[in-house]
Amino acid sequence: MDNNNQKIKTCIILCGGQSRRMGQDKGSMEIQNKPMIKHILDTLNHEINEAIVVLNDSKRVGKYSEFINPKDYDYHLIFIEDEIKNKGPLSGILTGLKHTKSEYALILPCDSPYTSSNYIKTIFNEIDENYQAVVPYCDDKNKLKTSQPLHSIYNKNTIKTIEKLIDNESLHIKGLIEKIDTKFILIDNKKILKKEFRNLNSPKDI
Numbered sequence: 001m002d003n004n005n006q007k008i009k010t011c012i013i014l015c016g017g018q019s020r021r022m023g024q025d026k027g028s029m030e031i032q033n034k035p036m037i038k039h040i041l042d043t044l045n046h047e048i049n050e051a052i053v054v055l056n057d058s059k060r061v062g063k064y065s066e067f068i069n070p071k072d073y074d075y076h077l078i079f080i081e082d083e084i085k086n087k088g089p090l091s092g093i094l095t096g097l098k099h100t101k102s103e104y105a106l107i108l109p110c111d112s113p114y115t116s117s118n119y120i121k122t123i124f125n126e127i128d129e130n131y132q133a134v135v136p137y138c139d140d141k142n143k144l145k146t147s148q149p150l151h152s153i154y155n156k157n158t159i160k161t162i163e164k165l166i167d168n169e170s171l172h173i174k175g176l177i178e179k180i181d182t183k184f185i186l187i188d189n190k191k192i193l194k195k196e197f198r199n200l201n202s203p204k205d206i
Contacts, residue, residue: 009048009124010105012096013040014089014150015064016056016082025060027053027110028067037064039113041073047120048106050076052099054092057081088171089150094162097154109150111199119196123153123185131183132158133176136192143184148197149173154180 015027015037027037037053044051051073055061061079070077083095093107104127108115126134134153138146150173158180165175187194 008050008100008102010100010102011044011048011051011120012093012100012105012107013037013051013053013110014092014096014107015060015110016054016089016092025063028063031113035067036113037110038068040108040110040115041068041077043115043117044120045074047117047124048075050101051078052096052105053077053079053110054082054096055079056085084166087166089173090162090166090171090176093154093173093176094159094166097156097159097162100156103157104153104155106153107150109199112151112197114198115151115196116193119151119192122192123151126183126185127153128183130181131155132180133182135177135182135184136187136197137184138187138194140186144174144178147174147177147184148187149177151197152177 028035030036031039041051053064055064058081061081064079068077078099080095080099082091083098084091096107097105106120106123123134123136128134132155136148136151137143158176161179162176165171185192187197
């Protein structure tokens with residue numbers, strides 16, 4: 001691994017969902033007088049070097065570029081369009097990983113405004129070159145079933161595996177972490193809090 005790349009901390013924020021249950025675009029939706037995605041972008045300040053916001057089409061790339069000013073953040077921020085449409089979060093992860101300067105990247109969904117800087121520090125500290133991913137989970141009896149793969153770190157060397165899964169229409173993200181060398185870390189409500197993973201899917205969640 002390139003030592004310079006190893007020092008770069010990257011976050012890929014997935015904003016490609018259809019937001020059917022919410023009934024409106026979630027990332028731009030205001031929570032506590034601020035677009036939901038800005039809660040995440042603010043938390044990332046002083047914690048990372050680059051952020052890649054993946055959106056599902058060029059229209060939304062333009063929309064987000066209008067209300068988010070990259071100069072407001074101390075890291076490099078770009079907006080990119082999903083490389084493969086309508087293939088769920090795997091496509092967003094694939095697109096983001098292809099644009100990272102680092103070997104590893106943290107994935108976060110745009111509808112998780114409660115992620116803290118402590119969590120970001122904690123999960124980046126868990127990176128181990130012997131593994132391709134770092135994935136938090138809740139229950140020792142079933143790590144895979146209770147895992148949080150959309151709040152996890154992935155290595156760029158998973159790109160070919162993701163491409164193969166998408167080609168085979170195997171789009172469930174937990175299918176990815178089954179196929180790669182994954183380091184699981186426990187959500188213990190001490191070092192990592194369960195509330196970090198709360199996301200807002202529908203109006204009743206707000």
